[in-house]
Amino acid sequence: MHQTDFEIPGFSDDLREAIQHKLDNKAKPVGSLGRLEFLAKQVALIQNSLTPQLNNPVMLTVAADHGITAEGVSPCPVEITWQQVHNFLSGGGGIGLLSRVYGMDLHVVDAGVNYDFQAHPKLIDAKVAKGSRNFLQEPAMSDEECMQAFNNGRSIVASFHEKGSNIIGFGEMGIGNTTPASALMSIICKLPVSDCVGPGAGLDNEGVLNKCRVIEQAIEKHGISSSVLQNLARFGGFEIATIAGGMFEAATRRMVILVDGFITTAGLLVAQELNRKVLDYCVFAHVSDEQGHQKMLAYMQANPLLSFGLRLGEGTGAALAYPMIKGAVAVLSEMTSFEEAQVINTSHIRFEEKGELQSS
Numbered sequence: 001m002h003q004t005d006f007e008i009p010g011f012s013d014d015l016r017e018a019i020q021h022k023l024d025n026k027a028k029p030v031g032s033l034g035r036l037e038f039l040a041k042q043v044a045l046i047q048n049s050l051t052p053q054l055n056n057p058v059m060l061t062v063a064a065d066h067g068i069t070a071e072g073v074s075p076c077p078v079e080i081t082w083q084q085v086h087n088f089l090s091g092g093g094g095i096g097l098l099s100r101v102y103g104m105d106l107h108v109v110d111a112g113v114n115y116d117f118q119a120h121p122k123l124i125d126a127k128v129a130k131g132s133r134n135f136l137q138e139p140a141m142s143d144e145e146c147m148q149a150f151n152n153g154r155s156i157v158a159s160f161h162e163k164g165s166n167i168i169g170f171g172e173m174g175i176g177n178t179t180p181a182s183a184l185m186s187i188i189c190k191l192p193v194s195d196c197v198g199p200g201a202g203l204d205n206e207g208v209l210n211k212c213r214v215i216e217q218a219i220e221k222h223g224i225s226s227s228v229l230q231n232l233a234r235f236g237g238f239e240i241a242t243i244a245g246g247m248f249e250a251a252t253r254r255m256v257i258l259v260d261g262f263i264t265t266a267g268l269l270v271a272q273e274l275n276r277k278v279l280d281y282c283v284f285a286h287v288s289d290e291q292g293h294q295k296m297l298a299y300m301q302a303n304p305l306l307s308f309g310l311r312l313g314e315g316t317g318a319a320l321a322y323p324m325i326k327g328a329v330a331v332l333s334e335m336t337s338f339e340e341a342q343v344i345n346t347s348h349i350r351f352e353e354k355g356e357l358q359s360s
């Protein structure tokens, strides 16, 4: 499989200085809006603008089924995947609710669910197959299917961008999908499988041990390729491949990417292997309670905004982060400067740098 050849734009150093200057001239002590200022800088650099704006925020929740569930790696019945798709489309579930509460336009993508859905205005049909194969027996996807899912993600994101969206959150729904996410994490982060596996939707200790064994045996069977896309085909899933492609495309188009939990971040792990610059476009919404997530984030030197004990996925954490980014952008674009507020300028008084805050 050949690597994708699309470039991701870099950031302007001149603009970086101008943003800092503008933030320091807001009517407040220098740096006093903390991470909100780092977020503002990041979005301004992404948009290459001193007056960033968020337009048409989209939440993309990508769903698929997984053949690996035949090995008892999830405590939940697989029918929940399609049932949750219906639920989200009627405004229910965690992400149906939170995307509405925070004003994000939710679209559900069928990347590979084992179910025939009726057409729905919020459902995007990008089904490659009715679920991936059991990767303990055979590769989860053929190389072609994997690339199809990756490219579907790219074209879906491209079409939202063309309709005016410049910020996109990614979430997922797929019973069994913490298993492919853990396998990809172990391979990409070069960590023992046991460091990457957790209870997912609620496995007990014995279940977690079985999940570890299944992944270890599968890696032993197929081996690890030097191509990340080939590993994605062997051990991944349709939603993870679609998310990886979608995130990649979003970065090429200078969109802000909201990263959710463990499975979504596994999609990003794949994308950043293709081009690390994708990380500059990511806001890491939260650290999930699934044990591997913290290590995935550490691997990418990512600094998540929230630690809320979430372990649901669907995009729920990404939705929570959206209003914070909205606030950050407003600080840079709309907050009064010393001059406008007619307040004595204190920007010469600089707080001692502690270097504790990082943008991501």
Ligand SMILES: Cc1cc2ncn([C@H]3O[C@H](COP(=O)(O)O)[C@@H](O)[C@H]3O)c2cc1C
Residues within 6 Å of the ligand: 073, 074, 075, 076, 080, 084, 172, 173, 174, 175, 176, 177, 178, 179, 199, 200, 201, 202, 203, 312, 313, 314
């Ligand atoms: C009712 C329900 C709703 C969910 N929403 C997200 N997930 C989450 O749990 C699944 C992954 O966990 P595992 O790999 O252990 O199956 C994914 O669908 C993920 O989105 C759910 C799980 C359930 C049961």
Ligand SMILES: O=C(O)c1cccnc1
Residues within 6 Å of the ligand: 178, 200, 201, 260, 261, 262, 263, 264, 288, 289, 290, 293, 310, 311, 312, 313, 314
């Ligand atoms: O972190 C997540 O997104 C997650 C964790 C467990 C199960 N489903 C999702």
